[in-house]
Amino acid sequence: MLSVFGLSIPISATELLLASTTFCLVFWMFRAWRPGVPKGLKSPPGPWGWPLLGHMLTLGKNPHLALSRLSQRYGDVLEIRIGCTPVLVLSGLDTIRQALVRQGDDFKGRPDLYSFTFISGGQSMTFNPDSGPVWAARRRLAQNALKSFSIASDPTSSSSCYLEEHVSKEAEVLISKFQELMARVGHFDPYRYVVVSVANVICAMCFGQRYDHDDQELLSIVNLSNEFGEVAASGNPADFLPILRYLPNSALSIFKDVNKKFYIFMQKMVKEHYKTFEKGHIRDITDSLIKHCQDKKLDKNANIQLSDEKIVSVVLDLFGAGFDTVTTAISWSLMYLVTSPGVQRKIQEELDTVVGRARQPQLSDRPQLPYLEAFILETFRHSSFVPFTIPHRPFQDLDLPQECSAQKKPA
Incomplete structure (x- = not known):
């Protein structure tokens, strides 16, 4: 018998153990879904995402449009998660030129995605x-x-x-x-x-x-x-x-x-x-x-x-x-x-x-x-030939100008 706020709720030891285990798992998921940021660095801005799924539901069928809306709110450098994988999204001419042109050698890598093996x-x-x-x-x-x-x-x-x-x-x-x-x-x-x-x-x-x-x-x-x-x-x-x-x-x-x-x-x-x-x-x-x-x-x-x-x-x-x-x-x-x-x-x-x-x-x-x-x-x-480039994997930290990484306020 469990007493909450003076009320007696009938509950067995097995049910209590199951509820505690579920709570611990959910708590662990919330702690584990977002990777830690190295000391001295700040995490890029971005929206809240679901555990395990991340922002997959937010992106929907037209991810380029969803990300365009998010960039208007969070700026040209924002972070989302697809599943449990953090993804840095770059928008805006100056930001993309900084990463892919001025620091092209640092960003020429590719992520090790499962689909690439086919x-x-x-x-x-x-x-x-x-x-x-x-x-x-x-x-x-x-x-x-x-x-x-x-x-x-x-x-x-x-x-x-x-x-x-x-x-x-x-x-x-x-x-x-x-x-x-x-x-x-x-x-x-x-x-x-x-x-x-x-x-x-x-x-x-x-x-x-x-x-x-x-x-x-x-x-x-x-x-x-x-x-x-x-x-x-x-x-x-x-x-x-x-x-x-x-x-x-x-x-x-x-x-x-x-x-x-x-x-x-x-x-x-x-x-x-x-x-x-x-x-x-x-x-x-x-x-x-x-x-x-x-x-x-x-x-x-x-x-x-x-x-x-x-x-x-x-x-x-x-x-x-x-x-x-x-x-x-x-x-x-x-x-x-x-x-x-x-x-x-x-x-x-x-x-x-x-x-x-x-x-x-x-x-x-x-x-x-x-x-x-x-x-x-x-x-x-x-015009726009493709909404996204092929994903890149950076080798070093991105050296962005301040105006590129400044967070934009919601309209």
Whole structure:
């Protein structure tokens, strides 16, 4: 019998023990859910979150909008928790520039997330928590291969570089497709055709070939990329709540399946390149990586070896890097041009004056096209390609200017 405020409440010893244990567990959870802050440092401002879940319910289906609202209240540097994991959220141009540009080396790391192990078979440079010397060497190799087939020029072509040549050819096909569609009755969505053209340019640089717009293999790549974007954008709760890895999880299953299909496709393309590879005739980025791989195998003193498996992951990283961002940039540009006919008219007048209509614009025309360049730069500034960057893991404390870290008062 338990007496509370003079009232007798019938309760057994077992029930009392159970209630005490529950209270202790809840108290421990409240104490343990927020990690301790090192002595001498202050915890960034942020909202109250639930034990175990953190702010997962607060973020909802549109986390970028929820975080935008929170930044207006707590400032450009705030802390939330996803599950039990503390996450620092940076907003505002000055704050992000300080972290990712001025202190870029300190913030180039990646968190060791569970979902990252399924991208490129866990060998991806973009999603790899390792950023040591081997990672840096692989990145330089990828950059050199990309430079060889973008900035470098083909002596047999009138274009200034390989990239311009691929883009010019694909632009002709895309314009013809748009003219054909506009001649029909009704309307059409340009995104479907833009994304295929972008995929074709990347395929030309990585694999030395382009596809017809109705080619099923190309369309399957486009569909896989769209699926990856949709699943990745919603996040993977299993990254922060480990128990979800062992429970039925349709989103995680789709994520695994999409990455597996992407990897199998890239593996197939690299194997086909090995069959037709000629050391004296480097056709594309994949050939360039294969050549490096074979040269290093012959060099016993080589510090960095690139396995066949890593060639697949490097090509996959390069393929994915420009796919969605370039498509989104062109889509924003088309939308702004359609809704701003006056701007569209000025761009056309400038092109007619400088380039004319007998040939396509080239990169060499850029200095004489200031209005067009201003429009492109303003599109980059005004639009939003993705709501978040890929998560970063800092190596050192963030040295933010006072005005960036100052807490803002609620409106």
